[in-house]
Amino acid sequence: MAARGAELLRPPASSGRATFLELFFDLAFVVALTRVSQRFASLGDDTGWALVSGFGRTLLLFLALWLIWSHTAWITSRYEPEQPIIQAVVVGTMFAGLIMAVTLPRAMEERALPFVAAYLMVMVVRPLVIAAALRGHPRRQVPLRLAAWASVSAPLWLAGALGPDRLRLPLWAAALAVDYLAWALGWPLPWLGAAKVRQWQIAGTHLADRHQQMFLIALGESILVIGVVFSGRDYSPIRAVAFAVAFTTSALLWRIYFHRAGLLLTDTLDRAAMPARLGAASEWTHLLLVLSVLVTSVGYELVIDDPFGRPQPCWLLFVVGGPLLFLVARMRLEYEIFGRVSRSRIIGLAVLLLATPVSAHGVPMVGLIVVAAALALVALLDALRSRGRPLEVPASPIGGTAPDVRDREA
Structure with missing residues (x-):
């Protein structure tokens, strides 16, 4: 059973260079970074708390985007990007990233829900797809850890999107803190311990x-x-x-x-x-x-x-x-x-x-x-x-x- 799903892993002979699919994936983040810059530029006339608050809101959105991009980079460094299931995961993530990009200018206002929905699709659903594809392989535990921790922060993301506007920033900041803390700690779970990124086998x-x-x-x-x-x-x-x-x-x-x-x-x-x-x-x-x-x-x-x-x-x-x-x-x-x-x-x-x-x-x-x-x-x-x-x-x-x-x- 341990060998099942092993075809998804990067073999030693795999090319270390980024694939054309990954370069295609980055196009969504060209749009996203442009939208981040536009939000920053809109602070041009702000001063005092308005400037600090506006900068913090935009920084939070950027950090959410970065988490999506960085997780994808690790996936394609850890798994074989030529495998159809990994390619489907990358294209699906690209679509979610594009949704986040187009909703980003008003993500803290009326477009909060689609922004969060796209983010959670990547953070919760994507690792479950990878875990299912790995089947009985020991590495299956890692994406399951990611999904478990993302499920912890998901209620905070949704509460921020659906609740009063004044609570959106603190709720999303708490949710993002959970996601980054989980990454830093290696998504620890009871009886299983942590799977710290620095110990992974990657290209x-x-x-x-x-x-x-x-x-x-x-x-x-x-x-x-x-x-x-x-x-x-x-x-x-x-x-x-x-x-x-x-x-x-x-x-x-x-x-x-x-x-x-x-x-x-x-x-x-x-x-x-x-x-x-x-x-x-x-x-x-x-x-x-x-x-x-x-x-x-x-x-x-x-x-x-x-x-x-x-x-x-x-x-x-x-x-x-x-x-x-x-x-x-x-x-x-x-x-x-x-x-x-x-x-x-x-x-x-x-x-x-x-x-x-x-x-x-x-x-x-x-x-x-x-x-x-x-x-x-x-x-x-x-x-x-x-x-x-x-x-x-x-x-x-x-x-x-x-x-x-x-x-x-x-």
Whole structure:
């Protein structure tokens, strides 16, 4: 009986690259990330509690989307994506993600129920389908755990969708906390214990691919914002400058991410003795990286729309806060790959922090230029440090190195 359902598991000879189906799946999340950016941008005139509350609501919706995407990435790293049942699961998840995306702009208002219905279809029904397909295989317990924990949070999600509007945010925040806590703890159940993600057998190369692709999707969304906002406004030389600086900033984010650590993520997970442990850490890091790019893209929109507008807390949050979060997350990624943090990122972070008080009293355009200059400094220091040096061998303190790799390197 234990062998039944084994055909769903990824064989050792399976390709580690992401499939075309997964790239197709990501299209739904292009729409979703665009909707998240639009919700963030709608906070442009808010201040005080309204800004904090609006940011928190949008962040909650983003975290719900991220949970759907990340669970799918782990499924296709753990199971063979060429199997028809796994393909059906991915396509079904894509449809649910698209429903969440189109309802997201008003998910905290009149479209709460369809948003939650799509979310629960993925969180509750999808693992039951996988468990049924695995039949008697020992790994069947894992999707059953996921379904059990999702059933615990489901009443909170539904109560928030069907109840009074004023209770929606606290109820959904509690539900999301349950879902993330379950993920962090490994969905423990009485008498069965936990099945922590870091102990799973996965295709590390595939998971790295998926994380890199999601980061690129977020960058692509920022480019889309730059183009749409600039093309939709009256042309002026100053807006053209803002457009150019925003594009340069996105290019610098790409350069800084892929310089060494981001480029070697695939190799590191491939070499890791415990790829799932490193993959779990990278999951949280890329959550922060994707969020930072989304927040930064909202800053682009605000600056291109009104380069010399009146300073407001919201634009400082987006124009400077996004790049600050990016550098912090990038420092975390570097530690995961090499066990260290480069001085260039620390210097860039310090420059942005020191420039924040000045930027708070200046116009948005000045703030964006300061951000681009700080990121350019980081990229320049990275280039100077690595000039003439070969790529370093990853030395992850989290994932370790597989014994055969250590022997080969020695």
